[in-house]
Amino acid sequence: MDWVAFSAIAVPVVATAVSGFFAFLSKQSAGKRDAAKESESAKIEQQVQFYAQVISECSELRKSNLELQHQISSLQSEVHKLRDQLEYYEQNHLASEARELVSGLLNRACNRPAWIHDVASNKWYLNDEYCREFSITRPTFWTPVNIFGRYDADDVLEYISNDLKVVEANATVEFVESMPRRVMDPKCDELVRAKFQKTPIVINERPYVFGRLVEWLDEIKVCDKGCV
Known part of the structure; x- marks a missing residue:
């Protein structure tokens, strides 16, 4: 085979090989660039x-800090x-x-029945001697008792009318009154009669x-018409 014929065959082959080699290099380089881009993108x-997580955590910390400051301010207050x-x-x-x-004075210094009447709510605060004499039980002095809670309205008004007169007069007054021996029992058939002293006290416009x-x-006596 002469040189011309060989060249005619070899040159295209070499050219194809060289072209393929450079194509391979180009493809490999492109792959590396793509991989680098993907890596950079990742x-x-x-x-x-x-950064998003850091920003979120900072936001939560800021919120927690504000809540903590509010709690500290409340605690300081x-x-x-x-x-x-x-x-x-x-x-x-x-x-x-x-x-x-007050409870000590009324329970220990008063050896006779004594009380404080809250006129507005119609409740009584009774000392121990009052409870003993009129058959009443209550846990403490400051446990309010509505001693006429079971009575009819007209009968209640009759029993507390002197208290209302005292409040209106704004002066200490003595009264002679008859009371049921068991004061909280409207059907009690025994009365006791005694002289009572009553003094008005006004606290924040509330009468006591x-x-x-x-x-x-008088000694205990039987009430002809009952105690009401």
């Missing part, structure tokens, strides 16, 4: 997700209130012990009557 996506109350009680310890003082038994006048 990195960017990871960074975006990371409560502390100030408690401090003011403590200072008030330290300066006015008698006021903080007033309930115990402080009453006490001054003197027993």
Whole structure:
């Protein structure tokens, strides 16, 4: 085979091989570029997700911080209130012990029936001697008792009319009154008669009557018409 014929055969083959080689290199290079782009894109996506997570966590922390600041502010306000109350009680310890003082005076210093009548709500606060004399039970002095709760309205008005007169007169007045021996029982057939002293007390425009038994006048007697 002469050189011309060989060249005619070899040149196209070599050209094809060279072209294929460069095509392979180009494809390989393109693949690497695509892989690099995908890798870079993945990195960017990871960074975006990371920053988004950081921003979300910062937002949650900011929200938690605001809530914490609000709680701290509320606690500080409560502390100030408690401090003011403590200072008030330290300066006015008698006021903080007033309930115990009143119940102690009426239960221990009064050896006869005594009471405080809340006229507006028609409730009585009774000392121990009153409960003993008129057959009443209650847990403590400050447990209110409606001693005429079972009575008819007209009968209740009759029994508390003197209290209303005292409030209207705004002065201490003594009355002679008859009371059922078992005061909370409207069907009680026994009466006791005694002299009572009543004093009006107004607190924040709310009327009260402080009453006490001054003197027993009659022994227990049977009521002809019942106690009502």
